[in-house]
Amino acid sequence: MDWQSDSNDIEITFAPTLEQWYSVHKRDLPWRHTLDPYYIWLSEIILQQTRVAQGKPYYERFVDAYPTISDMANADERKLLRLWQGLGYYSRARNLHQTARYVTEKLDGKFPNTYHDLLKMKGIGAYTAAAVASFAFGERVPVVDGNVYRVLARVFGITEDITTTTAKKTFAALATRLMQAAVDPATYNQAIMEFGAIHCTPVAPDCLLCPVQQQCVAYLTGRQHQLPVKSKKAPVRERFFSYVVFQQGGRLALQERVARDIWQNLYDFYLVETDEPKTALRDIPLSESVSSLVNRGTLVEAPVEAMQLLSHQRIRAYFFLVDLPETETGSLPIGLQWYSLAEISILPKPVLITNYLAKQFA
DNA sequence: AAAACGGGGTG
DNA sequence: CACCCAGTTTT
Numbered sequence: 001m002d003w004q005s006d007s008n009d010i011e012i013t014f015a016p017t018l019e020q021w022y023s024v025h026k027r028d029l030p031w032r033h034t035l036d037p038y039y040i041w042l043s044e045i046i047l048q049q050t051r052v053a054q055g056k057p058y059y060e061r062f063v064d065a066y067p068t069i070s071d072m073a074n075a076d077e078r079k080l081l082r083l084w085q086g087l088g089y090y091s092r093a094r095n096l097h098q099t100a101r102y103v104t105e106k107l108d109g110k111f112p113n114t115y116h117d118l119l120k121m122k123g124i125g126a127y128t129a130a131a132v133a134s135f136a137f138g139e140r141v142p143v144v145d146g147n148v149y150r151v152l153a154r155v156f157g158i159t160e161d162i163t164t165t166t167a168k169k170t171f172a173a174l175a176t177r178l179m180q181a182a183v184d185p186a187t188y189n190q191a192i193m194e195f196g197a198i199h200c201t202p203v204a205p206d207c208l209l210c211p212v213q214q215q216c217v218a219y220l221t222g223r224q225h226q227l228p229v230k231s232k233k234a235p236v237r238e239r240f241f242s243y244v245v246f247q248q249g250g251r252l253a254l255q256e257r258v259a260r261d262i263w264q265n266l267y268d269f270y271l272v273e274t275d276e277p278k279t280a281l282r283d284i285p286l287s288e289s290v291s292s293l294v295n296r297g298t299l300v301e302a303p304v305e306a307m308q309l310l311s312h313q314r315i316r317a318y319f320f321l322v323d324l325p326e327t328e329t330g331s332l333p334i335g336l337q338w339y340s341l342a343e344i345s346i347l348p349k350p351v352l353i354t355n356y357l358a359k360q361f362a
Numbered sequence: 363a364a365a366a367c368g369g370g371g372t373g
Numbered sequence: 374c375a376c377c378c379a380g381t382t383t384t
Contacts, residue, residue, distance in 0.1 A: 047379040054370060054378085088368025092383075125381045145379050165363070193379055202377065203373060230376090234365080260383090261365065310368050311377085351369070 002350040012093035012217040014155070015182035015191075021211045025053075025198065029058060032190075037111035037136035038069040041099075044128045045092050051199070058087055069111070070243030072097065073104035081265055088310075090264060090348075094125030115141045128174075131189065142175035143169075147196025152178075153228030154200060157217025162228045233297040236310070240277045241317040242284045243269040243356075244294065246332070248324040252344060262313065264292040265346045269319070270336055279303060281320045290333050304360060308352040319356055 026032070029052065031043035042062055046055040061083055072080070077097050084093035099121045103111055112118045114137070118129035126144065133139035135241065142148075149162045154173055156261035161165035182188035199206050207219045218224045246253035246269075254267045278284045281299055300321040308315040332338070339347065341361060349357075 025365090045377065049368085049378055049380055051371065051378050074373095086369070088370085089380085091367070092380090095381085127380055131379065143379075146377070147379070163364095190379095197379075260366090264367090282384070312366065312368085 002288045006338045010155070010212070011177055012181050014178050014212065014215075017211050018191040019183055019187050021199075022187060022194055025197070026190065026194055030056065031064075031100045035136055036274065037113070037132055040070075041111065041124075041128070041132050042096070044086070044131045045096050045123060048128070049089060050087065050090060055087070058084070063157065069100050070104050070109060074099035075100075075263075076208070078348060082346055085266075085348050085354070086351055090266060092123060094265065098122045099124070106176055111136075113137045115139055119289065122143060134185045134189045135201065138184075138186055140179055140182070142172070143189045143193060145193060146176050147200075148175060148195045149228050151192055151196045154218035154224060155212055155216045157221070157223070157227070159227070159229055161231050163231050171288045193223050200323075203345055205317070227331040233312075237313045239313055240274050241315055242272045242274060242278050243317060243319045244281075244284075245269045245292065245319055245321045245360075246273070246293070246297070247300070247321060248323060248334070249326060250326065251338040253336040254339050255337070256342065262310070263350045265348070266353075267309050267344075267349050268353050270333065277316055277318070279305075280317060281322075284320075287333070293321055293324070293328075293330065293333070296328050296330070297322040299323075306352060306356055308350070315352065317352060317356075319360070321360065 115129045115230040130141040130143045218227045303318040306317045
């Protein structure tokens with residue numbers, strides 16, 4: 001009989017057990033039919049902080065629009081952002097384009113094939129480098145994403161706050177040990193994430209049918225719902241946007257957002273942000289040039305109010321539609337340009353703007 | 363170490 | 374409404 005405790009056995013059996021579970025339960029997803037690092041990388045960028053169900057249609061559209069990394073490298077960035085529209089975290093799209101160009105132009109189209117080199121690419125951090133390195137090249141490096149934090153915290157009873165640096169090291173070290181026992185690195189990485197995504201879920205883990213039930217500290221001590229420990233994030237910031245929508249004929253004045261703020265490189269209207277909601281145009285501080293332009297036009301009815309919830313901001317927006325007569329030929333404030341509705345339809349825009357356009361100009 | 367960065371699904 | 378999603382970059 002073994003005189004040692006069984007507590008170490010789980011570190012040996014964990015990976016193979018999940019690999020076996022995965023062989024039975026894995027979902028059929030489009031990026032699981034390829035070993036091409038370009039497609040795998042694309043899928044991983046899309047899936048950052050994004051659910052599979054939300055990302056899948058975007059993946060299909062991107063593969064269709066840019067079948068090769070060279071196609072993506074040669075893409076018009078505005079068009080790429082338009083394709084990304086609605087997915088959020090738009091720096092992902094800009095970094096996607098930058099890395100596609102870098103690989104195509106500087107690396108002769110050959111995608112970096114090690115964890116170490118992948119990490120150097122814009123938009124690729126520890127998670128994505130491990131994912132691409134293992135899925136496309138079979139490198140034995142563990143992925144540590146939100147699913148992995150949850151599964152490991154529960155099975156191994158780790159009570160450290162997963163938002164802290166020390167906890168990240170704890171989980172990474174454990175993940176590296178567990179990877180050593182994996183039969184196949186790619187399969188094990190897919191397996192632990194899939195297990196977290198569809199079985200060991202945040203609110204209602206299916207403990208009764210769990211393949212590691214008898215080794216799971218959380219289950220054995222009834223703490224499934226206390227793990228992982230994650231400190232609360234700061235309350236969302238409230239913001240008040242007043243948009244002045246200049247209209248002339250069938251055209252609207254839009255601008256590209258260039259500030260270091262949300263929606264960088266997307267298009268919206270002339271914007272004034274205030275500390276309080278402003279429901280009347282005359283209460284909004286406008287520059288002299290904009291004010292005089294407003295005075296030469298006519299305000300079209302009451303402002304349209306809209307609310308946009310982001311994970312970190314709550315934006316209340318008021319849209320003031322100002323109609324300018326055709327006789328008015330003065331120039332627009334700096335940054336603004338006239339666009340027809342057809343042109344606007346192909347510009348990348350925040351959901352807030354897209355929703356307004358649909359409501360007002362359907 | 364903490365904040366910033368989207369939008370949508372889920373219970 | 375609160376939580377969280379195949380995280381990364383900037384401050």
